[in-house]
Amino acid sequence: MSKISVKNMDLYYGDFHALKNINMEIESNEITAFIGPSGCGKSTLLKSLNRMNDLVEGCKITGDILLDGKDIYASNFDINLLRKRVGMVFQKPNPFPMSIYDNIAYGPRTHGIKSKSKLDDIVEKSLRNAAIWNEVKNDLKKNALRISGGQQQRICIARALAVDPEVLLMDEPTSALDPISTAKIEDLVHELKKDYTIVMVTHNMQQATRVSDKTAFFLTGEVVEFGKTEDIFSVPKDKRTEYYITGRFG
Amino acid sequence: MKSKSFEGFMKGIFIVSAMMSILAIILICYFIFAGGIPFIAEYGVKGFLLGTEWKPSNNPASFGILPMILGSVYVTIGAIIIGVPIGILTATYLSKFCGDKLYRVLKPSINLMSGIPSIVYGFFALTVIVPIMRNLFGGTGMNIVTASILLGIMILPTIIGMSEASIRAVPQSYYEGSVGLGATHERAIMTVVLPAARSGILSSVILGIGRAIGETMAVILVAGNQARMPKGILKGVRTMTTNIVIEMAYAADQHREALIATAAILFIFILIINATFLIVKRRSAN
Structure with missing residues (x-):
């Protein structure tokens, strides 16, 4: 069974039909990349997977999104538990204005972990998994806003990992970063695949080819093509995909 | 040209x-x-x-203003104790919980509060709060607690207005980051959004202190105005401002100078409060 399955899903912002009849199976321990031009709905679908779209006024969803076979939009599905299981890393690094330690400990504390030694362990483990422990281990008390953008983004990844999620959603996680930080994050994502299911929105097609196993190409609210990354980029079935990846539009 | x-x-x-x-x-x-x-x-x-x-009328006259300094400080502290929690929670409600319809009623009402003349507040307190205090605790009903409640109400628009603006100025990304980790709406606001707005909230409290310590006409009606060392929160008290107003009309010579000197001390208090406000604001800008 796939980790997440999206079935006949439509999404509206008020009158605007933002996603049209989406069907997609996202497998465990794979990296799925969403590509497509701006406004095509890729971020919208990503945000539907942990119901961050609920924050958008006038957003309406029909169809089903199943996590391990359970409908996440069912009325009895605990939305806070969903977001713990399906973590998110945002486009712009958004560490909280508090110490690095408190940033990482925020999620575990939210879910009721109070013991100092347990929190210490989680903080260290998460920072190690996000490949930033060696850079910040002596500065855990430092305000997280006082480190570089690339480090901030890895802090945000560590913060997401700290609640022990099953799925990690990444919304253009490197678009605000320099090439070196981007390379670090890509390596990290590759590492994380072992333990997590990752869905990543990217504007950068090279990035999709470098890191992802599957790629979905979006255009004006539809998934034009979804399949193995190497197939999409070498033998696209749809003309529009070919045009997009060869740079004729977008 | x-x-x-x-x-x-x-x-x-x-x-x-x-x-x-x-x-x-x-x-x-x-x-x-x-x-x-x-x-x-x-x-x-x-x-x-x-x-x-x-x-002032003794011979030789004595002009110690410690009772009035303490009076001002006590009613201001009382006002802060009453006004700050209500003000911050109201600002939080207005900016993060309140529906549009209710907001359109609440916000103008709170703005209206800051436009009401202070004598009207005083009159309200005299006819409503003072009798309640009298029934509850005996005595005249004019005391530190009464003045604190009144001032606590009067500083609300200052605190609510500035706190609400600073809460709204917190980037939405902090809120999203928090709920994205599985925090509830309330937890995200109390543990991330409000702390991020703390310097603006602190500024609003300092402005509120300035307003409370300088208030005169409302306080004069309900504080009791006894020029003696405060003996308890249910006893009457005189503040620096009311001391000046009450006696200025008939004061002459040294007595009059003593009142001007009281104003100078009050002025220094206000300068300190404003300087603190500026420092807090500058720190928040960094």
């Missing part, structure tokens, strides 16, 4: 306008300190600030 001279003329007008307010503050400073400092020097700083007796 003509437009150039017109421009110069207008520039002059702007400069004069700007100078007017500076001139006003300089004149106020001069009047207060020139009138007050010689008296303080003559009477003695210690005797004036720490003297516990205010008996």
